[in-house]
Amino acid sequence: MIQVKGVSKKFRDELVLHKIDLEVKDGEIVGLVGPNGAGKTTLLNIIARIWLPSEGEVYIDGANITQSKDISQVIGYVPETPFLYPKLTGREFLLFVGALYRLSNQNLKNKIYELERALEISFWMDQLMESFPRGVRQKMNLAAMLLHSPKILLLDEPTANLDPKSARLIKDLLKNLAEKGISILLSTHILEIAEKLSQRLIILDRGRVVAEGTIEDLRNLTKKPDYNLEEIFLQITGGKAYTELLKILS
């Protein structure tokens, strides 16, 4: 379970996250949506312990992440810009990450075999990573972060560069993982994915949580029972400006 309590983040004098509170329960998929620069990636980086919050605390399964160094043993984090060692093959990359998770050699090899089949990346396993298309890099990073069977998955735009087939594959995989009890927090621009995949949604705007709940909760909030997520999102994050823009463009 992820608990974020009053987290703020300042870069120089700019406040990019302002007192964020959120919770992701075991086996739950929570979608983090918001316009560009809303602070989604910053929040994921803080939960993954890559950045430290300027204020507030993050708990993973009840343990404060700033105090417990082993916390990354239970987290998997796939960033928007995938990690890439151009001169390593896909297999060497996975072996490198697996060894740092201290997985036993045989266990690691079995896990790699399972994942390369599940994510359909077998063809790329023995090619240098510099030759990977973006979608394959994304899948390779997801494979790396599933090696240690994490309890929590943080995904930043997981389907951004994928073809429709691969996007569907990832969606099914994530649903499957959630059923097994893994908590998933995913940030995305693609509202259709957020709507279909997430049990709960959090809308961030300019570093603040502006709305939170199931799609029904959000409809009630906007008092528009027939709205889809896209319409709700536009209304909450500046739909007025968007309507004006449409008028200008037409």
Added chain:
Amino acid sequence: MFFFQWFILQLRVFKNQIKEKKGYFLFQDFFHKALLFLIIALLYFFLISLFNFSVKRGLAAFDFACLLFSFSLLLFLPLLIYNTIICSLSFFFQKEEITFYFSLGVNPTQVFLVKFWQVFFHTTKIAFFVILTFIFSLQTYFGLSPTVYLSGIISTLFFLIIPVCLAVIFVCLLSRFISFVRAKGVLIVIGLLIGSVALSIIRLMLPERLITAQGKIRLLSFLENLHKPWMTILPGEWLTNILASHYHKDLRGVFFNLSALTIVALILSILTYLIAKTFYLHIWSESITVPQVKIKEFRWQVLLKFFPSSIHTFIKKDLLSFYRNTVERGSLLIFIPLAFIYFYSIYVLKLQLHSYPGLFSFSYLYLFNLFCSSVVVGGLSGRWVFPSISAETNNFRLIKFLPFALKGFLKEKFWLGFLPLLILAEILVIFSCFILNLRPVYVIIASLMTVILTLGIVAIALILGVKRADFSIKEPLEFALSYEGFLYLVWVFTFVVITILLFALPFTQFLRRGFSSSFLLFSTLFLMGVSSIFYYLYLSYKGSVLELERKDV
């Protein structure tokens, strides 16, 4: 039209960079700029001293100056062509930027022209300043008319277009047949090989003799003998003739040679344009698809035995990346001439000291030897260890995220830097001690001191590399040549001088006077001194690790 728009855009980017980084911008490549300025200043004073020497000896000073200029241009030309080839292989095949231009519907030939001038600017700027220094020294010393600057600058620009066009034509034709990635790797290795041989030959020619009268006479007679009548067909000769015509106040000569340079430069430019028009789009489109390459397996298992087992994972990753990078692997070739030049210099020094007996003791030579080897190790560590943290770029977030990785990562960077550099330093120091016929006790002490010095140098490289880490760099060399690199060198130099003066020098004195009762006291002080330096380095290291943990990447 596109060229001007692009040029204005570059000016805006430049302006924004200055605005963003303010005062720091001036120092960003401080070391690089300072080094260039120093070389140009040294060249100027060397030329003036050579002119003075010729005048004092009653030689035709201006004629010798022209011979030297012509010879330098002859040397410049292949170097410039090579440099342009390597640079073209990067600039003409940029993926994102050129895709963007094409997506805007810009004509490929227009894109080519922009890239051509970018390559021209990047590869010829140093050569331009060196030639200008030469013209400046001739004008000030021989009192040439100031109009020499106008014709000199114009003719230099036309002269520099010639090698750039030749190189670009070569690249266009070569990329038609070989993938540009492969071409770049092969050409860099060939260039390093030729460069290594050239460096060794220059060292064998004993350039230090140039400070003596005999050396200068040798150079002048060498230049005189080198000059052959057929050389008048070379563009470098035409440029020299323009300067000579100014000296003889022969305006027809200036006009004639400038016309020859202009015509050749124009013909080559048109030829380059036509070749680019035919080939450029095709070779660029082929270059953006990364070819499937055969993976080279590397038997690193043997090498792993030298390192602690806890860091084998990182070592494997770094060795594989290094081994598969043709440019990085090829740069190891430079060690061969480096070692040769080092030993040869020590050998020459020994011979020279034999000619001046009693000037200073041979036993002190090992201190000088220690200093020189530390400078070499410091330089290499600045090239590889110092930028190694920043070279992780975006991947550093992965290292930071993975459990227990940060400590192992730094430990690996230390060992991967320390062990090879220690081996190299020990080879340099011990072999040169044998060349100098020093007593075995000096060899042992020099060897021990080398361990301490290499340890300190690598520790400084890592501490500063962590403290000043910049994960936005594109090339490790860029970081090594920055202001940070300059700071690192200052620290290393200070550390080496202090360690040698405080510890190695008193040790030598004890050895010369024989062991006495105060030896125990000295040894204790020595150990305390070394311990306090390393304790300080250890604390700095711990501090910088904490800083790295807190750093937002």
